[in-house]
Structures are given as C-alpha cells and as structure tokens.
Amino acid sequence: MLLFVDQLTNADFSYLHPERGLLGETWLASIQLEGQLDDQSMVCDFGRVKKQVRTFLDDRIDHCLLVPTRSPNLTWAEQDGQIKLEWRFGDTQLRCRSPKSAIALIDADQITPSTVAHWCEQQLRHAFGDGVARLTMAFEEEAISGAFYHYSHGLKKHDGNCQRIAHGHRSRIQIWRNGVKDSGLEQYWADLWKDIYIGTRDDIIGQPDPLIDFRYQAQQGDFFLSMPAKHCYLVDSDTTVECLAEHIASSLAEQNPGDSIRVQAYEGVNKGAIVQKKAGA
Numbered sequence: 001m002l003l004f005v006d007q008l009t010n011a012d013f014s015y016l017h018p019e020r021g022l023l024g025e026t027w028l029a030s031i032q033l034e035g036q037l038d039d040q041s042m043v044c045d046f047g048r049v050k051k052q053v054r055t056f057l058d059d060r061i062d063h064c065l066l067v068p069t070r071s072p073n074l075t076w077a078e079q080d081g082q083i084k085l086e087w088r089f090g091d092t093q094l095r096c097r098s099p100k101s102a103i104a105l106i107d108a109d110q111i112t113p114s115t116v117a118h119w120c121e122q123q124l125r126h127a128f129g130d131g132v133a134r135l136t137m138a139f140e141e142e143a144i145s146g147a148f149y150h151y152s153h154g155l156k157k158h159d160g161n162c163q164r165i166a167h168g169h170r171s172r173i174q175i176w177r178n179g180v181k182d183s184g185l186e187q188y189w190a191d192l193w194k195d196i197y198i199g200t201r202d203d204i205i206g207q208p209d210p211l212i213d214f215r216y217q218a219q220q221g222d223f224f225l226s227m228p229a230k231h232c233y234l235v236d237s238d239t240t241v242e243c244l245a246e247h248i249a250s251s252l253a254e255q256n257p258g259d260s261i262r263v264q265a266y267e268g269v270n271k272g273a274i275v276q277k278k279a280g281a
C-alpha cells in the first residue's frame, strides 16, 4: 500500500550554486510511504507522518545554508562548534563561518530537489519503523505565474533560526501603481534581487575590494559572511519582509512622484507584508 502527503510543509533556506553563488530558496515537501497496514489499518497515521517530517525538516534544512560536500568548488572545516567554508563560483568566491547548526552538509556534488530529497530519504529511512518498507521524498518550487526573486539574508535580532546569516527564500513580488498591477516594476525588482544577498549596512565589518564582509553576534553564536559586492544589495534597516516591502515602496514613491504605490512582498510561500504609499504622502 502506498500512502502520500503532498506539500506537507515548506522549507526556506539558502544553498551554494556552482555558477550563481548563494541562492535563497523555498521548496514544498511531499512524501510517500510504502508499507503494510498496521492494527489501525494504516500504513502510518498522517498525524505522525506530518509531525515527524516537519520536525526533521525544521531541524536539518529550514533556515540553513545547504552545502554540497562532494563539490570541487567547496573547501570546508569544522572547529569548536563552528563551520568555516569557502565556495568558488564563476570568477569569484564567498566565505562563511557560522555555528554548525546553521549549516546542512549534504552528501552530494550539487544541491537540487532530487539530491536533497535523496539525502532526506537516507536520514529518515528508519523513522517510521519496520512496517514502512520504502520512503520517498520530493521537493518542488511553488508555482508562481508572475515575478519572484531569490534572496538570502539574516535577521540578527530574531530569537529563532532566522538569525542565521545565510538563509533565504524564493518569493513572489506584487506591485500596483495608481491601482493598476505593474508587471514591469515587479520584474525590475525580481531582476534586481535575483540571487542577491540583502545585507544591513550596520553589519559590515570591512569592504576589501571586491568583497563585503558581514559579521554579527546573535543568540546562536558568531556569524560571518564575505560576499562579492556585486552579489549584495545593502539597506539601512533590518531585512524583515516588513522592512523590505517598505524599502521597495519608498524607492518607487521617490522615483515616481505623485503616483500611488502598493507593494505586496512575500517571504517564501503565502505570507509577507503590504505597504502602501499614497501620492504626496
């Protein structure tokens, strides 16, 4: 008997790509379990399946930086509970140092939905007992018909895992100018924030050309990220979705005097912030 739970949760994270560098991503997770019926006439209670898979993904993938340990682009080492890594991509490189819990070491040569699904299957293979003979996981992107961006960031003031310096999202962006949806403006921001690290100026500790070094202390420890400047977008505020929506709306209001601007910025799937700037306000 085959049991399935489609899109049981989503995972928000960043990963290292051989050409694009640091990529914010959001994937929806689905699972199938093949096995015998138990004394409740179930392969496994849906409640248990959902809880166990969510807990696993929250602990091991969500808000982490996913690193393909078999890639030739990577150098990494672990010391005193911290992971230090260097990633070469295109004609440049990035470096990151952070608490071990913020890094997911994936035994693969690249990060794709299928390599991560395979890794999860290995980790979860004994999670549901002998009654389940086979477990299959799948990840997919949210279907978005309009504009979206991939950004990475870290919220140092967050009391949860969003404090991690390199986690991210794949997010829809919607913009209205004078009450009319403006796909041109949406695409402009999607292109501007494609594969970008959105950093807070306060967190910069150095700018050794062509890099920008970010570092901060947060509840989980010391976080450091060195990024090529051309892959960074700097703001003066924190990078919560509220601040990012405000930033986009203010920039557009300044560039389009007299227009009314409404920005609906998402963070991952089905949530985000709305900011309205009225003409003359």
Ligand SMILES: Nc1nc2c(c(=O)[nH]1)N=C([C@H](O)[C@H](O)COP(=O)(O)OP(=O)(O)OP(=O)(O)O)CN2
Binding pocket: 012, 062, 063, 155, 162, 167, 239, 240, 241, 242, 267, 268
């Ligand atoms: N009001 C806000 N709350 C939170 C923000 C924010 O910008 N504004 N941001 C975050 C983090 O960036 C985080 O990455 C959001 O990820 P998500 O997994 O969706 O958040 P949760 O952990 O709360 O949700 P789960 O569905 O349980 O994973 C956090 N909050």
